Amino acid sequence: MTGRTRENYNKNYLEYVKTQDPPTKHFKNCAAAFGVGGLICCIGQFIRYMLSYIGLTGDELAGATSVVLIFLGCLLTGLGVYDRIGRYAGAGSIVPITGFANSVTSPAIEFKTEGWIYGMAAKMFTVAGAIIVFGVCSGVIVGLIYLFV
């Protein structure tokens, strides 16, 4: 096979580890993610219809729908349900806006024991912080391109 260098040791070992890992059930995971993700979107669409009945339109309607979904995501995280959905659905529950709500709420709950300021408030964005930083940065870059092009 390969020579006795450190890199080769690592490569051989990692290949061996890969053979020992139980296989990921890609089809089942994809189906679960598709089903649950689609269901969340359907719920979002239902909320959108309901809100349009009370007279919201355009940006207001989109904003209000997001707010309701974020609230539901936070509530289900607080009730300890969202992590169970996530374990089953994977990307299906991470990608929608409810997943983002979950990633902010879960560290807030976890670090509440370290106090309200240094615990909950300071650690709230440990998971979502990266998304916010790169989201804002890419938003600014796209905005500048849009402005000048």
Added chain:
Amino acid sequence: MKKGNTVFFKNTPAILSYAAVCGSKEKEGIVGTYADITLEDDMYGESTYEKAECKMLSTAISLAIKKSGLEEDKIDVLLSGDLLNQIISASFAARDFEFPFLGLYSACSTMSESILLGAALVDGGYVNTAVCATGSHFASAERQYRYPLELGCTRPPQSQWTVTGAGGLVLGRSDKGVKVTCGTMGRVRDYGVTDVNNMGAAMAPVDGIITP
């Protein structure tokens, strides 16, 4: 006497008594039947998981001492560690006892390291009795090394769970009980496993597999 990385003990340090505390998930498995105390509630009546870990460790130590029939003032030293920053659980558990404390950190091999060092102290005649103990908690370890418990992320099928539990034993010179005859000191080997969910692969490499 030392041969390779293994030290051999002459004066038969032996395990006088032992005790274990484990969580509700561990109770379901094969180790559950060997635990002295099984927690119904993983918080163990405390306000945080870290405090629960500390209480489990303290309970395991005092139970092991009680089972050995020795008085607390006959114990010469406590060797203990855990998985958290500044081995905080072991340090805080040591507050509950009057004997001195030596803190150890060796991740999952903390228990075996404590037995090796404890046996060496007993064998050399530096102490008569040593208590070796280790504890960990799934929830506090998840928070320390991985993601918050409530975060809806999937665990890959090869991911392992950190034990919720604590164990302690009393070492002393005796002709009865399980004797500690030797101990092998481990080396740190990094074979490049970076998956936080696969701690077993990172910690237990087998040389025969990786050597071409």
